[in-house]
Amino acid sequence: MAGVDIGRVGVERVEGWGMAVGSTVRVVRPRTVEQLRAALREAQSAGVSLAPRGTGCSYGDASTTRHGWSLDLTGMNGIHDFDCGTGVADLEAGVTIRQLWRTALPQGWWPKVVSGTMFPTVAGAAGMNIHGKNNFKVGTFGDNVLDLDLLLASGELVTCSREENPDLFHAVIGGFGMLGVITRVRTRTTRIHSGEVKVKGISCHDLAEMMAYMDAHTGEADYLVGWVDAFARDESLGRGLIHHADYLEEGEDEDAARTLTLAHQDLPTSILGVPKGEVWRALRLFNHPAGMRLMNAVKQVAGRMEEWQGFYRQSHAAFNFLLDYVPDWKYAYSRRAGEGLIQYQAFLPKERAHEGFVRLFEEGHRSGHTPFLGVLKRHRPDPFWMTHAVDGWSMAMDLKVTEANRASLWEACRRFSEICLEVGGRFYFAKDLVISPDAARRAFPAERLEAFLALKAEVDPGGLFSTDLWRRVFEGDPEGASHGPLGAEACA
Ligand SMILES: Cc1cc2nc3c(=O)[nH]c(=O)nc-3n(C[C@H](O)[C@H](O)[C@H](O)COP(=O)(O)OP(=O)(O)OC[C@H]3O[C@@H](n4cnc5c(N)ncnc54)[C@H](O)[C@@H]3O)c2cc1C
Numbered sequence: 001m002a003g004v005d006i007g008r009v010g011v012e013r014v015e016g017w018g019m020a021v022g023s024t025v026r027v028v029r030p031r032t033v034e035q036l037r038a039a040l041r042e043a044q045s046a047g048v049s050l051a052p053r054g055t056g057c058s059y060g061d062a063s064t065t066r067h068g069w070s071l072d073l074t075g076m077n078g079i080h081d082f083d084c085g086t087g088v089a090d091l092e093a094g095v096t097i098r099q100l101w102r103t104a105l106p107q108g109w110w111p112k113v114v115s116g117t118m119f120p121t122v123a124g125a126a127g128m129n130i131h132g133k134n135n136f137k138v139g140t141f142g143d144n145v146l147d148l149d150l151l152l153a154s155g156e157l158v159t160c161s162r163e164e165n166p167d168l169f170h171a172v173i174g175g176f177g178m179l180g181v182i183t184r185v186r187t188r189t190t191r192i193h194s195g196e197v198k199v200k201g202i203s204c205h206d207l208a209e210m211m212a213y214m215d216a217h218t219g220e221a222d223y224l225v226g227w228v229d230a231f232a233r234d235e236s237l238g239r240g241l242i243h244h245a246d247y248l249e250e251g252e253d254e255d256a257a258r259t260l261t262l263a264h265q266d267l268p269t270s271i272l273g274v275p276k277g278e279v280w281r282a283l284r285l286f287n288h289p290a291g292m293r294l295m296n297a298v299k300q301v302a303g304r305m306e307e308w309q310g311f312y313r314q315s316h317a318a319f320n321f322l323l324d325y326v327p328d329w330k331y332a333y334s335r336r337a338g339e340g341l342i343q344y345q346a347f348l349p350k351e352r353a354h355e356g357f358v359r360l361f362e363e364g365h366r367s368g369h370t371p372f373l374g375v376l377k378r379h380r381p382d383p384f385w386m387t388h389a390v391d392g393w394s395m396a397m398d399l400k401v402t403e404a405n406r407a408s409l410w411e412a413c414r415r416f417s418e419i420c421l422e423v424g425g426r427f428y429f430a431k432d433l434v435i436s437p438d439a440a441r442r443a444f445p446a447e448r449l450e451a452f453l454a455l456k457a458e459v460d461p462g463g464l465f466s467t468d469l470w471r472r473v474f475e476g477d478p479e480g481a482s483h484g485p486l487g488a489e490a491c492a
Pocket of ligand 1 (some may be wrong): 006054055056057058059062063084093114115119121122124125127128129132133175180181182183306431435482485
């Protein structure tokens with residue numbers, strides 16, 4: 001296919017968001033479906049695999065590749081259409097959630113599902129079937145996709161929806177890029193009458209209190225999320241702060257014309273007088289167990305004060321994208337290649353979730369790998385084949401990775417996985433770097449997994465699409481990141 005334009009090409013280090021895995025590879029950046037199709041053919045002629053990638057916001061190895069080329073779709077980022085009457089958005093794969101909300105909000109709409117950061121692309125969001133703080137209410141990102149276009153390894157472009165190619169639709173959403181390249185996504189948004197939400201903080205003495213409050217409010221709340229102090233023990237184990245947020249009704253915001261402007265959503269440029277871009281350096285001073293124990297304790301006290309305040313208003317961006325307040329906060333963990341953080345997010349069925357989370361925290365304390373941050377969410381099931389969603393709860397736990405602790409951390413995560421599996425839990429590949437092939441096999445229903453693998457063999461018989469995650473979990477790659485320290489190639 002010499003002479004056919006495949007878009008911009010380079011050789012770069014491509015990492016997982018948490019920085020604990022990455023390698024130097026050829027990166028191909030098509031800007032059109034034609035360039036993308038040509039890139040697929042060129043990879044096939046060269047006998048290499050392609051790892052589809054959005055903005056690389058998956059914490060682990062879901063969009064990295066040691067072997068083959070990285071297929072960066074961020075250049076395909078046009079907004080085909082936004083219908084301000086229905087709130088339906090027709091988007092190219094690389095459009096980010098940030099682009100989407102900035103288009104929708106001034107017209108009185110907000111994305112149905114957003115992650116804790118605004119930077120993922122819509123194809124990456126579909127590829128992982130992401131969830132927000134409102135999963136119990138509106139389902140996952142996939143639940144709100146109307147249809148999408150998928151470029152298969154054969155070069156054929158197919159539209160997938162609940163009616164058209166329904167198997168592909170239910171397998172591609174949450175199918176971590178292994179069935180083809182999503183080129184277009186059509187999704188719903190939510191009608192809003194204000195640029196703000198009403199937020200209330202609820203300080204909780206332990207995990208049971210936190211789960212009881214959230215369970216009691218899933219019927220009426222629009223968003224519920226719990227921050228958990230993972231250092232607390234004994235009768236305080238799982239203490240923390242819930243944020244409960246609701247949309248404003250029509251007419252409730254007398255200043256809606258102003259709050260629905262983009263200027264009102266912009267996050268502040270400094271925090272306590274420090275330019276935002278420098279704040280991670282200050283956070284670095286606390287990025288060790290003693291520092292994080294202190295920060296969690298301070299937050300617990302601040303949470304009590306927040307509760308006394310009652311409901312207050314916050315812009316949609318400030319409420320949803322708290323983590324974006326501090327750019328590059330991950331660098332507080334490390335700036336060395338192969339070090340950083342992993343997030344372990346356990347999804348547990350409601351019947352045994354409390355028991356499972358208590359055991360996870362106790363295992364963290366016992367092994368010396370206490371998460372620096374815990375985040376609790378309520379979920380509901382969905383119909384996607386490889387979904388992580390359960391009728392239950394998830395706890396996302398941030399864990400520091402250093403060269404010295406890597407082997408023992410992986411061993412602790414192996415025990416975390418045993419606990420999850422014992423209580424009937426699942427894992428989430430957007431956050432994963434540690435799950436073994438055996439744990440994955442036990443976590444997902446056998447018939448779903450088999451159907452997914454059969455569909456992969458049918459639509460990608462030559463194995464054109466492959467990532468480090470795929471090889472680690474589904475092909476049992478002995479060099480996979482789950483098997484201890486990174487090799488030299490990965491740290492190049
Ligand atoms: C700070 C932070 C907070 C987060 N909060 C949340 C949260 O609240 N909820 C949540 O669910 N997730 C959350 N995430 C995870 C994030 O939303 C997901 O990892 C998401 O998939 C990232 O999208 P991306 O565009 O960066 O895709 P990538 O991470 O680059 O890729 C994700 C997957 O999609 C595939 N893919 C990407 N583009 C395509 C395409 N065009 N066609 C086919 N496959 C493709 C990739 O191969 C990969 O398997 C968070 C991440 C960060 C860093």
